[in-house]
Amino acid sequence: MSSLQNFAGKLARNILWPCLSLLPKKRRKVLCQSFHGRGYSDSPKAIADELLDRGWEVLWAVKSPQEAESLPVGVRPVLLNSPAYIYHMCTAGVWVDNCRKWGRLRKRSGQLYVQTWHGFPLKRIERDAEDALAPDYVAAAKKDSALCDLLLSNSAFLTEIYRRAFWYGGEVLECGFPRNDCLFASGEEAAAKVRRELGLPEKKKLLLYAPTFRKDQGLSAYDLDYRRLAEALSQRFGGEWLVLAKLHPNIADKAEKLRLDPRYVVNASPYPDIQELYLACGALVTDYSSVMFDYMNTGKPSFLYVNDLETYRGDRNFYFDLDLLPFARAEDNARLAQTIRDFDAEAQSRRVEDFREKFGILEDGRAAQRVADWLEERS
Numbered sequence: 001m002s003s004l005q006n007f008a009g010k011l012a013r014n015i016l017w018p019c020l021s022l023l024p025k026k027r028r029k030v031l032c033q034s035f036h037g038r039g040y041s042d043s044p045k046a047i048a049d050e051l052l053d054r055g056w057e058v059l060w061a062v063k064s065p066q067e068a069e070s071l072p073v074g075v076r077p078v079l080l081n082s083p084a085y086i087y088h089m090c091t092a093g094v095w096v097d098n099c100r101k102w103g104r105l106r107k108r109s110g111q112l113y114v115q116t117w118h119g120f121p122l123k124r125i126e127r128d129a130e131d132a133l134a135p136d137y138v139a140a141a142k143k144d145s146a147l148c149d150l151l152l153s154n155s156a157f158l159t160e161i162y163r164r165a166f167w168y169g170g171e172v173l174e175c176g177f178p179r180n181d182c183l184f185a186s187g188e189e190a191a192a193k194v195r196r197e198l199g200l201p202e203k204k205k206l207l208l209y210a211p212t213f214r215k216d217q218g219l220s221a222y223d224l225d226y227r228r229l230a231e232a233l234s235q236r237f238g239g240e241w242l243v244l245a246k247l248h249p250n251i252a253d254k255a256e257k258l259r260l261d262p263r264y265v266v267n268a269s270p271y272p273d274i275q276e277l278y279l280a281c282g283a284l285v286t287d288y289s290s291v292m293f294d295y296m297n298t299g300k301p302s303f304l305y306v307n308d309l310e311t312y313r314g315d316r317n318f319y320f321d322l323d324l325l326p327f328a329r330a331e332d333n334a335r336l337a338q339t340i341r342d343f344d345a346e347a348q349s350r351r352v353e354d355f356r357e358k359f360g361i362l363e364d365g366r367a368a369q370r371v372a373d374w375l376e377e378r379s
Contacts, residue, residue: 038065119290
């Protein structure tokens with residue numbers, strides 16, 4: 001965006017916002033947003049579905065018309081930062097987001113802002129990693145927390161982090177992550193949808209490779225040997241395997257630069273809803289990403305490929321020793337292949353239960369229902 005366009009947008013916002021704030025609010029209208037304008041996904045999606053079923057007016061902020069293609073019937077798209085977006089921000093009774101909101105927002109009296117956040121953390125975040133964060137992000141995070149009325153947590157551990165590190169003193173609903181509710185239901189329909197939309201063969205088994213981003217936003221850490229990975233999976237679990245590679249939303253646009261052999265791997269980064277990929281895939285490889293804690297709810301095999309462990313640890317460090325994680329890890333491709341061949345389902349299951357108990361994790365498939373109940377009690 002040019003400086004002139006940016007100036008025009010700020011001018012329009014500064015004029016429209018106070019004017020449109022004079023209009024009546026609709027208490028049962030919700031404006032949702034996910035990952036700064038991406039498609040229908042994450043915990044805002046689950047909350048939107050629940051509120052739509054309860055007769056609410058549901059709108060979704062998107063950064064482009066292409067992102068709007070993922071919206072279901074009944075959910076209306078609104079172009080991010082457009083006059084229509086400002087209108088609905090001013091007149092909605094509820095905002096729902098999973099990331100920090102930026103810009104000079106003005107929340108009206110009586111409006112409710114639900115911040116779902118986007119994962120159980122391994123690496124240190126927010127105030128606990130303030131020295132590693134850009135000053136403009138820290139400023140935006142503090143402003144965002146001041147606007148929030150409710151943060152969603154899936155554990156006693158995360159609730160404690162909110163209290164200590166989010167510059168937030170408001171209410172926390174320890175209800176689970178709404179985005180994970182679908183993992184407690186049948187995933188056959190979602191799995192079929194994934195294969196259909198990505199054009200995947202029916203007979204091949206699927207593994208999801210979903211690493212997090214690096215501080216430099218580069219791609220050098222993603223050196224997975226997909227052929228060796230697929231062969232190890234076949235040796236341990238049988239059948240032919242195909243890898244779905246989904247990069248973190250912060251760098252998803254760079255996924256096309258990866259060299260991906262279509263015999264072994266498909267770029268799934270544009271796919272909007274990673275929960276549907278969880279349901280379609282029979283195993284996971286990740287690194288330090290919170291996806292491991294979401295996928296844990298499926299009970300399927302999970303593996304950690306941490307080829308830059310010390311470098312990543314030096315960026316933000318971790319909240320706890322990696323040996324507490326319930327998943328086997330490897331620091332190179334040869335060891336990853338051997339770890340897969342040696343996989344013990346019962347051992348992973350025991351470690352997962354120990355991990356849940358230690359960190360007070362609550363996930364039972366009813367998080368979105370609890371959030372909707374909280375909103376309706378106040379609407």
